Amino acid sequence: NDPRIVVSYAFQALGAFCELIESTINNSLIQFNSTQYITASVASSDLFQSQAQSFIDQFKLSTTNNFLLSLNMIRKTTQGNAFLSGQLTNYQLMVLDDKQTVLTISMAYSGCSCHLSSTCVNQLSIYKNDSGNVTSFDVPGFYIGCYVIETLLQSTLQCFYDQTCIDELLLYLTTASPINVTALDPSLSSQYSEDSTIEYLLNSLMIEEWNPIQIYDRYYDECQPIECTYTIKTRNSVIYIITTMFGIIGGLITVLKLVVPR
Known part of the structure; x- marks a missing residue:
């Protein structure tokens, strides 16, 4: 149950999440780009923009929900079946004197039992034994x-x-070759902050x-429309209506004079 090994697996899991999210988004984009937008007639620019934005919002929502649904199902299945962690961080195995009976003992973190909750955590502390001098380092933000x-x-x-903090962490980690890690720049504009949890990042698909x-x-x-037609609805003014009526009446009088003999 070496914390350094746990940190190693945590970094591997973080990298796996990055790859999984990228693959999820790319697959969703392939499906989204294969969708056809069909209209009986040419849609106006405003209507097109509105409908396109609706499709995009639905794409983002469904992609995020599908990823989180799969992740949460795995988390609940793991906890519900009390699967043993590979590093035995949730249960310890004890073999009794008869060499035939194995007991599982639930681990506890900060007074929280893994038997009752899968979210029990302690502050991560890494220890180093340097010629009998044992020192520890509490990794900020890591559990x-x-x-x-x-x-x-x-x-x-x-x-x-x-x-x-990075340099101090590297001193406590055992690596096969030197690692050069540069700190993230907190001055860059971002929707995420230094204290944003990894779960928060995943909820936004990073x-x-x-x-x-x-x-x-x-x-x-x-x-490629062949022709465009449009209709303009207007209301005639009072002067136009009166003038038209006088014109019609005058025309009728003239016709009657020609048709009806005196």
Whole structure:
């Protein structure tokens, strides 16, 4: 139950989430781009923009919900079936003296039992033994608990906005080769903050900003209308009506004079 190994798995899980989200979005885009927009007649620019925005909003909502639905189903299934964590962070196994009986003992974090909840966590502390001198480092924003995924979701990237914290963390981690990590820039404009949890990032599919483009001209050219017609509804003025009536009456009088003999 070495915290350094747990951190390693947490980083791997974070990378896997990035790849999974990218794959999910790309697959959804393929399906979305194969959808045809068909109208009986050419839609106006305002109507086109409104309907296109509605389709885009539905795409974003369905893509996000489908991903989160699958993730939450896996989380609940794991907790409901009390699956053992690979690092035995939720249950410890104890073999009795008879060598035939194995007991499972629920782990507890901050007074919270993994038997009752999968979201129990403690502040992550990494220990290092340097020639008998044991030191520890509390990683800001990072936790250890029942499951790697659950603790990752509650963790933040706070440490990775601080170069000093990163350098200190690397001193406690054992790596096969030197790693050069540069701190994130907190001055950059972002909808996420240093204390945003990984779960919050996943709820937004780790997307900083959606940039949909709606081009009415391309839609209009694709339709290639042969002709365009329009109707203008107007109301005649009083003067026009009176003038027209006098004109009709005058015309009738003239016709009657020609037809009716004196």
